[in-house]
């Protein structure tokens with residue numbers, strides 16, 4: 018009995034869906050057949066699409082260096098990162114749920130929250146195949162104006178989300194040595210420009226306009242001590258890292 022209870026607790030969503038099916042079958046049997054057919058359609062679609070997406074995410078995990086993701090989709094990627102994210106989402110194919118594992122992998126490898134929001138939103142509402150269909154059915158003018166307004170909203174949404182959600186809020190295992198440079202921050206207001214961090218860990222810090230600046234690169238296991246030392250020795254405590262970081 019306790020095993021069954023544990024199985025129910027571990028699979029809450031599945032249990033709820035099963036219970037819903039049972040209730041529909043009892044009270045509105047004709048709708049039960051229809052909903053079962055709809056579910057079957059989506060299951061078939063997922064079986065066809067998900068292996069490709071999982072293969073793609075595995076390839077990104079294994080072959081694309083973290084530095085490449087951070088440079089192109091990370092916090093410091095700026096306008097380039099936003100445009101690349103917009104293109105990636107727009108040129109994608111497949112339903113939106115296929116984007117989630119891909120985005121999780123990108124996030125784990127250093128992509129920023131705002132760029133992930135841009136990828137997800139463009140994937141969902143301004144994909145190229147979708148735009149072509151929209152133009153066919155609702156006129157090119159309708160499609161174009163909606164595309165412009167939606168695109169502006171997507172960039173604004175990405176910015177707002179990056180202010181409201183932090184990476185630590187998302188259950189993602191950072192893919193690296195267990196320590197991400199993405200989670201190190203320099204408060205330029207407090208930085209007195211002494212250059213100590215650059216001396217201690219020149220791989221990760223440089224001076225810019227008399228203030229320290231982070232160098233966006235992978236943190237190597239054998240260099241973590243230097244990075245920690247720089248954080249610890251900063252006289253104005255301008256360098257911070259999130260507590261979850263190893």
Ligand code: SF4
Nearest residue numbers: 208209211212214251
């Ligand atoms: S050690 Fe601290 S105060 Fe000195 S340059 Fe680096 S961040 Fe600025």
